[in-house]
Amino acid sequence: MLSTGRFLRAPISLSRVLPAGRMAYLSGVPRAHASCLSGKGAGIFLPRRGLRTASHPMLALADRGSSFMATGRVTSVTQPGILKRVNIAIFRRPASTAASEHEKSGHARRTVDAPIVGYWTLFCASMVFGIIVWGGLTRLTESGLSIVEWAPISGAKLPTSDAAWEAEFEKYKQFPEYHKVHIGITLDDFKKIYFMEWFHRNIGRLFGVVYLVPAAYFVSKGMVSRAGIAKMGGLGLLLLGQGAMGWYMVSSGLEKELGEHPDAVPRVSQYRLTSHLSLAYLLYAGLSLYGWNVFRANRLANMRVANPEVLRALLQEPAVVSYRRKITAATLLVGTTCMSGAMVAGLDAGLIYNEFPTMGLGIAPPLSELWNQHFARGDPSAMWRNLTENPATVQLGHRILAMTTFFTLSALWWQGRRLPLPRAARVALHAMYGLAWVQVALGISTLVNFVPIAYASAHQANSVLLLASALGLYHTLRPLPRILL
Incomplete structure (x- = not known):
């Protein structure tokens, strides 16, 4: 009697003595149905090397009291009842059936993106x-409002002549920041802040080219699956939205009304700054997850994942599934904390209460300061504005979120150490925990030292790395996909 599993993608290598009816589990080969062989002259039909299939079940061979090795052909036959020959014809589908399926699926259809797409993303x-790090430096040096026009094409060129520089400087003098922040700066000082903003915008322009041109090429060459095309399109729209939000943010700091109020400080809206940074973090997260998914799918398709069925079963264990949900929530918490940090930056709230863990004479400022009617703008129902416009309240909120995030990640690290997680997940877990400590240390150092540029920039850069480690841990705990080739 002969019973086989589905087609195998790679040659089989069996070296275990298998009692009749037992299943064989090979390193790098998924589960298969058992095959029972008996009788003189019984044979098993093995596939050719490289034969593609929708799944890769393992073929189990059994013959009481017998053992063998199979590598695409029988290498030794020394006992009666062992395989005598190999015939792969049974694995060949009828030509009409194969042609029919080929026509239905289409020759150019892909189910796995090309590996180069992963490297590119x-x-x-x-x-x-x-771009995020340089954008933070641009804000910290108060350079973001030095270019007062939005010229996507002509603005890519840096002024070269003295007349061109003088023209740009005269444009800048027409806006409130020159009169309230950079009072009486020289042309040489203006060139420095202008270059910071110009370089930031040009990195964004270059990124647009680096993303859009290869994306169009990969799609035109059929190197991307249908799902990948949708993801590329979504990330492309996010990229365009990021550029538009960038100018929308800058324009909020160029309003002439800011110069008419004595107590008004020309700065970009903290709401628009947070939105701009949020889109950047989303773009970073989307590109990272997309690239990791491409590599994972290719490793599965090329049979480079050791014991995929064992790993798949492990990732579906209730304890691991529950832990993955907690990691998902923690990742969102990390992102939320990063966005509250953008609110702190937008209000320059790090320049007050420069001590930790106290704020003034206590753990928190007085309630009358945190919930002040001044920020309600005369509307008793708008006291909620304290949460987003009162620097003291915003800083306290960021502190609470930061410490909540740190203790949450610490608890998840402690729990994860006791779970049978894959090696990649353990690496990401330890990296996340270590970066959480670094982030807290940088945050406190930035605060107590009155926001020096180096500390503040490192604090923002590490926040991206912390988010990346949390995303990486989440990715390694996701269920393995079923690759259809």
Whole structure:
């Protein structure tokens, strides 16, 4: 009697003595149905190397009291009742059936993106990381309002002549920041802050080219699956939205009304700054997850994942599933804390209460300061504005979120150490925990030292790395996909 599993993608290598009816589990080969062989002259039909299939079940061979090795052909036959020959014809589908399925699926259809797509998306993610860090430096040096026009094409060129520089400087003098922040700066000082903003915008322009041109090429060459095309389109729209939000943010700091109020400080809206940074973090997260998913799918398709069925079963264990949900919530908490940090930056709230863990004479400022009618703008129903416009309240909220995030990640690290997690997940778990400590240390150091540029920039850069480690842990705990080739 002969019973086989589905087609195998790679040659089989069996070296275990299997009693009749037992299942064999091979390293790198998924589960299969058992095959029972008996009688003189019984044979098993093995597939050719490289034969593609929708799944990769393992073929179990059994013959009481017998053992063998199979590598695409029988290498030794020394006992009666063992396989005598190999015939793969049974594994060949009828030509008509294969042609029919080929016509239905289409020759160019892909189910796994090409590996180069993964390298490209991760490179794009690294560019977004650089843009976030440089954007933070631009804000810390108060350079973001030095270019007062939005010229996507002509603005890519840096002024070269003295006349061009003088023209840009005269434009800048027409706006409130020159009169209230950079009072009486020289042309040389203006060139420095202008370059910071110009370089930030040009990194964004370069990123647009690096993303859109290869994306169009990969799609035109059929190197991307249908799902991948949808993801690329979504990330492309996010990229365009990020650029538009960037100018919308800058324009909020160029309003002439800011110069008419004596107590008004020309700065961009903290709401728009937070939105701008949120889109950047989302773009970074989307590109990173997309790249990791491409690599994972290719490793599965190429049979480079050791014991995939064992790993799949492990990732579906109730304890691991529950832990993955907690990691998902913790990742969202990390992102929320990062966004509250953007609110702190937008209000310059780090320049007050520069001590830790206290704020003034206690753990928190007086309630009359945290919930002040001044920020309600005369509307008793708008006291909620204290949460987003009162620097003291915003800083306290960021402190609470930061410490909540730290203790949450610490608890998850302690719990994860006791779970049978895959090696990649353990690496990501320890990295996340270590980066959480670094983030807290940088945050406190930035605060107590009155926000020095180096500390503040490192604090923002590490927040991206912390988010990346949490995303990486979440990714390694996701269920393994079923790859259809």
